[in-house]
Amino acid sequence: MNNEFNKEAFKQSVLDNLTTSFAQTIESASARDWMLALGKSLSGISNKHLLNTEKTLEDNNARKVNYLSLEFLIGRMTGNNLIALDIYADVAEMMAEFGLNLSDLLEEERDPALGNGGLGRLAACYLDSLAAQEFPAVGYGLHYEYGLFRQSFEDCHQVEAPDAWKGPYGYPCEVLRQELTQQVGFWGEVEAYKDEGGKPRRRWIPALEIEGRAWDIPVLGYKNNSAYPLRLWESRAIESFNLDRFNDGDYVGAQYPSLEAANLTKVLYPNDNHEQGQILRLMQQYFHCACSVADILERHLRLGRSLESLPDYEVIQLNDTHPTIAIPELMRLLVDVHGLTWDAAWNISSKTFAYTNHTLLPEALESWSETLMGRLLPRHMEIIYEINAQMLKDVGEKWPGDIGKLRKLSVIEEGNHRRVRMANLCVAGSFAVNGVAAMHSELVKTHLFPDFDSLYPGRLTNVTNGVTPRRWLKFCNPGLSALISQNVVGDWAADQDILKGLLKQADKKTFQTAFMAVKKANKQRLADWVKNHLDIELDTNAIFDVQVKRLHEYKRQHLNLLHILSLYHRLLNEPGFDINPRVFIFAAKAAPGYALAKDIIFAINRVAETVNADKRLNGKLKIVFLPDYRVSLAELIIPAADVSEQISTAGKEASGTGNMKLALNGSLTVGTMDGANVEIREEVGGDNIFIFGLGVDEVHSLKASHYIPQEYYESDALLKASIDLLYSDVFTPGEPGRLSAIADNLIHHDPFMVLADFADYVRVQGDIDKAYSDQAGWARKAIVNTASMGKFSSDRSIRDYVDGIWKLEKVSV
Numbered sequence: 001m002n003n004e005f006n007k008e009a010f011k012q013s014v015l016d017n018l019t020t021s022f023a024q025t026i027e028s029a030s031a032r033d034w035m036l037a038l039g040k041s042l043s044g045i046s047n048k049h050l051l052n053t054e055k056t057l058e059d060n061n062a063r064k065v066n067y068l069s070l071e072f073l074i075g076r077m078t079g080n081n082l083i084a085l086d087i088y089a090d091v092a093e094m095m096a097e098f099g100l101n102l103s104d105l106l107e108e109e110r111d112p113a114l115g116n117g118g119l120g121r122l123a124a125c126y127l128d129s130l131a132a133q134e135f136p137a138v139g140y141g142l143h144y145e146y147g148l149f150r151q152s153f154e155d156c157h158q159v160e161a162p163d164a165w166k167g168p169y170g171y172p173c174e175v176l177r178q179e180l181t182q183q184v185g186f187w188g189e190v191e192a193y194k195d196e197g198g199k200p201r202r203r204w205i206p207a208l209e210i211e212g213r214a215w216d217i218p219v220l221g222y223k224n225n226s227a228y229p230l231r232l233w234e235s236r237a238i239e240s241f242n243l244d245r246f247n248d249g250d251y252v253g254a255q256y257p258s259l260e261a262a263n264l265t266k267v268l269y270p271n272d273n274h275e276q277g278q279i280l281r282l283m284q285q286y287f288h289c290a291c292s293v294a295d296i297l298e299r300h301l302r303l304g305r306s307l308e309s310l311p312d313y314e315v316i317q318l319n320d321t322h323p324t325i326a327i328p329e330l331m332r333l334l335v336d337v338h339g340l341t342w343d344a345a346w347n348i349s350s351k352t353f354a355y356t357n358h359t360l361l362p363e364a365l366e367s368w369s370e371t372l373m374g375r376l377l378p379r380h381m382e383i384i385y386e387i388n389a390q391m392l393k394d395v396g397e398k399w400p401g402d403i404g405k406l407r408k409l410s411v412i413e414e415g416n417h418r419r420v421r422m423a424n425l426c427v428a429g430s431f432a433v434n435g436v437a438a439m440h441s442e443l444v445k446t447h448l449f450p451d452f453d454s455l456y457p458g459r460l461t462n463v464t465n466g467v468t469p470r471r472w473l474k475f476c477n478p479g480l481s482a483l484i485s486q487n488v489v490g491d492w493a494a495d496q497d498i499l500k501g502l503l504k505q506a507d508k509k510t511f512q513t514a515f516m517a518v519k520k521a522n523k524q525r526l527a528d529w530v531k532n533h534l535d536i537e538l539d540t541n542a543i544f545d546v547q548v549k550r551l552h553e554y555k556r557q558h559l560n561l562l563h564i565l566s567l568y569h570r571l572l573n574e575p576g577f578d579i580n581p582r583v584f585i586f587a588a589k590a591a592p593g594y595a596l597a598k599d600i601i602f603a604i605n606r607v608a609e610t611v612n613a614d615k616r617l618n619g620k621l622k623i624v625f626l627p628d629y630r631v632s633l634a635e636l637i638i639p640a641a642d643v644s645e646q647i648s649t650a651g652k653e654a655s656g657t658g659n660m661k662l663a664l665n666g667s668l669t670v671g672t673m674d675g676a677n678v679e680i681r682e683e684v685g686g687d688n689i690f691i692f693g694l695g696v697d698e699v700h701s702l703k704a705s706h707y708i709p710q711e712y713y714e715s716d717a718l719l720k721a722s723i724d725l726l727y728s729d730v731f732t733p734g735e736p737g738r739l740s741a742i743a744d745n746l747i748h749h750d751p752f753m754v755l756a757d758f759a760d761y762v763r764v765q766g767d768i769d770k771a772y773s774d775q776a777g778w779a780r781k782a783i784v785n786t787a788s789m790g791k792f793s794s795d796r797s798i799r800d801y802v803d804g805i806w807k808l809e810k811v812s813v
Ligand SMILES: *Cc1c(COP(=O)(O)O)cnc(C)c1O
Pocket: 116, 117, 118, 119, 121, 548, 549, 550, 629, 630, 631, 634, 655, 656, 657, 658, 659, 661
């Protein structure tokens, strides 16, 4: 309960907005109108918090983190903001007075899907945790006109549609900050000249200039009156219309710059863990960096601070290599615009940047054609050469005469088509580099950057990812939240370690029963949604087995599918084989250009149609693929899960965060020793998680000894029967072979060792089935999971960043 909140005034404000902005009465307003009017009223409060916080930080000379990310997958904001302001109950009551259900209204908000998956969602959780703990921050991203595509299925195939998330009335939780507009150059050339003192200088003369407008989405702190901006840059043509060309009758040509500029932030690239090297993407990256770095520097100078003191006040965190060009951009501003020497500028820049590595997958490691980068950003290319030259001097001193080391560590990859390696540039230009889970950070040290670890000892560190308990428990699971609050002392949403208090309830019959009743109700809520939207009946007594995440070979949705096929085969062919009823729930988007990922979606949908209709199974198996996976759908699915599938090939999933959200909501993980699964096992204990499969060392040595998947196929009868179903026409009547691309890939290539892990996966799934038969035992394990997830709060991750890297002080508003 927020004592400062004036319910009557707020009510009047919502009614005023209904008339002023939407020309509606109480009687005529639709749910959408109410939601937008509520959003506007809330915006009044959050903008006030935003400005108060800005002022307080200036008055306190606060040091800030600037979190640069090309993606922020924030999800709906209204419900979360009501919780942060501690007015959820008040507003629900107020809406009830109008005969409206608040949670129905909240469903009307579109998800701003300005990210692909885990990386963007992590950035959103981090802003939430920074604000919750009063650590000064600005999030910098892009204001894509279209977020991640909307997914539907037609004849079982994924179909993509544009996501116009702002809607016709605009997005209620954002505010335009016209005064922060920036200008950004592209192309052109570098000019040498002498300054007044006769010193030789260089400057960039761009051929194209684009304007960047700032939209702020205030991120509200949990019950603490602070709000930090998520600042999203939107590209626009510069306001000068080419009148000469217009008068010459070239109407389209006169608008040409605006056509080009408008395209820059039009759409989010829909790839997760995959880079394609397209020019528009590089332009987006530079646009993002140029606007953000200029904004940071202007703020610093406006407060009368010296350039040299920049690292005392500002730290810039690079979320993966996507914003790497911020490093040469800051150097350009310091050297070319502000006239600092190289060494003075480097002394500032190299103390300002820190970099987070998110992947070891080769296809996801960014590199750009040197030619392309040299043409688009000619001055930055010169600066990159200079950064490289300085770094290679260090290499030469450490390993004299070792050409191999120079080649390996160089920012420039040699060859016919030379490329700029963004990760190397990041390591050279940052004072700290972190991986995102203990195991991943170890692999960064030993496999990705082993020589950098000796060249710059101590620079490589770990910060294990986390998720915000406000969105991923308090908001998305009100039933469990209420039960927890009745059984622990203190506000667990502000301090997730308080959940430990549940451990002493884990063996109590009454608590077990209450816990499982909440789970059942959440399963019913999901089952109702599935009935309404997909017309499929789900039995809430069944095990709800959930795999929700981007569709990717390394995440191995096809391993899950093979297990389902093995169950189908055995239930039909193996006398006496029986299992607890199971509902397999999938949700995942595939990148539009990723053919095999789309084949896997098609196959799961086809198998689902056949299996769900097969009366011989007596309802033992159900499969549902929910379309359009996004934050709001995750909020519906995760509280309803019994089993959490985290089955990536060991060494491939840097951390995962879906694994954390699911365990926090009391589902049991079936997982490989990969990413944060390793640490989840440490926290919950080996008896409360189901681990299977090859470890990372075994994966590496099997790969080195020439893995032959066909041998597994031929020697394991159950595996063979399961794969052969994909070759048959059981799921594609009259069209055998429509699913064979997956089978062929597995038998002949299997880059992610699905077949090597199949047998152990089937074994552990049997253990899960057995464990579920003991309902009290299952309840106990589920409770221990929820109780043991304190470590995986993003509040803890942020404290790790603050203590180890950012060195921030809390500032209360
Ligand atoms: C948490 C989350 C992810 C990341 O899931 P992983 O299982 O860690 O890959 C992706 N998308 C959405 C919408 C999420 O909420």
